[in-house]
Amino acid sequence: MSSSDLQKEADRSDFQTIFNAIENAATDSPKLRERRPYQIDRQRSCEDSMMGEFVNQNDSAGPQFLESLKTAGSTEIVASPSKQLTPSACKQLTPSASWGCHASLNQNPMVVEAWETLRKSIVYFQGNMVGTVAALDLSDDTLNYDQVFVRDFVPSGLAFLMNKEPAIVKNFLLRTLGLQSLVKHVDCFTLGQGVMPASFKILHNPARGTEATIADFGGSAIGRVAPVDSGFWWIIMLNAYTKATGDYSLSEMPDCQTGMRLILSLCLSEGFDNFPTLLCTDGCCMVDRRMGIYGYPIEIQALFFMALRCARRLLRAEGGGEGFIGMIDKRLRALRYHLRNYFWLDFQKLNNIYRYKMEEYSHTAVNKFNVNPESIPDWIFDFMPTNGGYFIGNVSPARMDFRWFALGNCMAILSSLATSEQSKAIMDLIEERWEELVGEMPLKVSYPALESHEWRIVTGCDPKNTRWSYHNGGSWPVLLWSLTAACIKTGRPHIAKRALELAESRICRDGWPEYYDGKTGRYVGKQSRKFQTWSVAGYLVSKMMLEDPSHLGIVSLEEEKQKSTLVRSTTFNC
Ligand code: GLC
Numbered sequence: 001m002s003s004s005d006l007q008k009e010a011d012r013s014d015f016q017t018i019f020n021a022i023e024n025a026a027t028d029s030p031k032l033r034e035r036r037p038y039q040i041d042r043q044r045s046c047e048d049s050m051m052g053e054f055v056n057q058n059d060s061a062g063p064q065f066l067e068s069l070k071t072a073g074s075t076e077i078v079a080s081p082s083k084q085l086t087p088s089a090c091k092q093l094t095p096s097a098s099w100g101c102h103a104s105l106n107q108n109p110m111v112v113e114a115w116e117t118l119r120k121s122i123v124y125f126q127g128n129m130v131g132t133v134a135a136l137d138l139s140d141d142t143l144n145y146d147q148v149f150v151r152d153f154v155p156s157g158l159a160f161l162m163n164k165e166p167a168i169v170k171n172f173l174l175r176t177l178g179l180q181s182l183v184k185h186v187d188c189f190t191l192g193q194g195v196m197p198a199s200f201k202i203l204h205n206p207a208r209g210t211e212a213t214i215a216d217f218g219g220s221a222i223g224r225v226a227p228v229d230s231g232f233w234w235i236i237m238l239n240a241y242t243k244a245t246g247d248y249s250l251s252e253m254p255d256c257q258t259g260m261r262l263i264l265s266l267c268l269s270e271g272f273d274n275f276p277t278l279l280c281t282d283g284c285c286m287v288d289r290r291m292g293i294y295g296y297p298i299e300i301q302a303l304f305f306m307a308l309r310c311a312r313r314l315l316r317a318e319g320g321g322e323g324f325i326g327m328i329d330k331r332l333r334a335l336r337y338h339l340r341n342y343f344w345l346d347f348q349k350l351n352n353i354y355r356y357k358m359e360e361y362s363h364t365a366v367n368k369f370n371v372n373p374e375s376i377p378d379w380i381f382d383f384m385p386t387n388g389g390y391f392i393g394n395v396s397p398a399r400m401d402f403r404w405f406a407l408g409n410c411m412a413i414l415s416s417l418a419t420s421e422q423s424k425a426i427m428d429l430i431e432e433r434w435e436e437l438v439g440e441m442p443l444k445v446s447y448p449a450l451e452s453h454e455w456r457i458v459t460g461c462d463p464k465n466t467r468w469s470y471h472n473g474g475s476w477p478v479l480l481w482s483l484t485a486a487c488i489k490t491g492r493p494h495i496a497k498r499a500l501e502l503a504e505s506r507i508c509r510d511g512w513p514e515y516y517d518g519k520t521g522r523y524v525g526k527q528s529r530k531f532q533t534w535s536v537a538g539y540l541v542s543k544m545m546l547e548d549p550s551h552l553g554i555v556s557l558e559e560e561k562q563k564s565t566l567v568r569s570t571t572f573n574c
Contacts, residue, residue, distance in 0.1 A: 194262030231263035239310035298408030346389030388429030439520030449473030475521030
């Protein structure tokens with residue numbers, strides 16, 4: 001087939017989807033789990049479908065779903081349905097609904113401003129709060145920063161949960177669950193049922209009195225990458241909601257149980273892989289552009305581990321056979337062993353790799369992945385302290401990515417993927433390498449930056465990811481919340497306090513930037529958005545956790561007692 005034939009085929013399949021949807025709409029008695037496109041506005045959806053987006057209008061997602069939305073929204077104060085809150089409406093909300101359980105923070109002007117900013121970012125659907133936009137600063141090209149990103153909503157959702165305002169989280173979980181059941185195409189290709197959107201947007205049509213949701217599953221995203229992290233974050237948020245509220249009725253809804261199973265089915269199916277880790281393309285998570293993280297990126301592996309453990313808590317057992325729970329248990333065991341052994345790097349391990357022999361064959365091989373010691377980058381020898389360690393960025397045949405990634409390491413601590421010794425070592429490293437990893441603005445998303453030729457080859461000359469900028473060694477305030485949680489869990493809140501003070505000295509004055517640039521994170525990022533919602537929410541979550549460390553339970557899982565533990569050493573447990 002020629003490329004023009006392929007394009008025609010793609011166009012046909014888009015139009016077919018829209019046509020079917022319009023046909024179905026007339027007779028539809030839709031249910032959330034019916035695998036059919038929802039009622040679609042013809043003109044709007046033609047454009048959307050061509051862009052690889054998916055429209056779900058007026059939420060025709062079934063009586064059960066609507067009922068639960070009604071219940072979820074019934075306690076909300078809705079200032080202006082289907083609009084973001086105006087600043088004055090936001091002020092009016094403040095006394096009754098802002099920080100019910102954190103009275104002492106009420107006095108802090110920066111906290112007050114942060115709450116006001118967070119509330120301005122709220123998005124409504126049918127009068128109910130369903131998420132927060134990525135950024136309020138839409139002065140330049142909006143791109144997709146006016147959308148609700150699943151990963152970006154996580155700190156917002158945590159802030160609301162900690163503030164005893166769970167309804168927005170419940171609505172968000174149901175809204176995104178509804179989007180999961182859409183049929184998703186990119187050109188001629190249909191994505192897996194379980195894929196969760198990267199982001200969504202509510203379109204209001206005041207003239208027709210309708211509201212529609214458009215969702216992006218990566219089909220419109222720069223680089224066209226499907227978000228692998230969205231489904232994991234969705235499960236993690238469902239667990240956070242359940243732990244914060246004690247309300248299991250949401251996670252026990254058949255639709256939620258199916259949603260979790262669909263997400264995990266994408267990861268638990270058998271294939272050709274020899275490893276329990278998930279094989280991914282570049283840019284499928286927070287680092288959402290090419291940065292050489294393809295393969296088995298630590299961020300995804302840690303989120304996968306966390307999501308499996310959360311699902312293990314929330315999924316109901318099915319009758320007969322090994323079932324899903326058995327599959328989860330097996331995968332958790334293998335994943336834990338693999339990551340603790342092969343991704344972990346400390347001084348001793350580095351020294352071992354430095355002395356590796358090559359070309360070993362058989363089960364007794366020490367250098368299992370045939371990594372050439374010559375490929376160890378120079379910087380790591382000085383960077384590695386005597387005390388301390390971390391999970392490296394990636395491990396695959398003949399390739400170890402020695403870069404340090406913040407989110408993967410913090411999530412490894414929070415999910416108890418890391419042993420307690422490893423968790424302590426990660427914290428030791430952050431303290432020992434404070435200048436490099438925290439500097440003047442917490443926290444480096446990755447370390448070190450790729451420069452010159454390496455940057456050209458690995459990022460494809462990405463002008464946004466120049467050295468010490470954006471994902472390439474940039475500093476992201478949103479990471480404060482996960483750092484704080486990890487510090488509290490390891491009994492080192494003083495580290496989080498120190499980091500928070502650094503952020504507090506500038507972040508509000510600088511207009512809540514998305515990221516900072518430079519070796520020490522001194523400069524507001526080159527193309528950084530201002531009033532980036534997750535920078536605001538990350539700050540609030542960090543602040544509330546330090547004020548009341550019991551909030552940690554919402555996002556942290558204790559180590560499980562292993563039935564049969566194969567002990568290799570004190571730090572590497574299967
Ligand atoms: C950037 C970030 C991504 C985030 C999005 C919206 O693309 O790389 O992680 O979700 O902005 O804030």
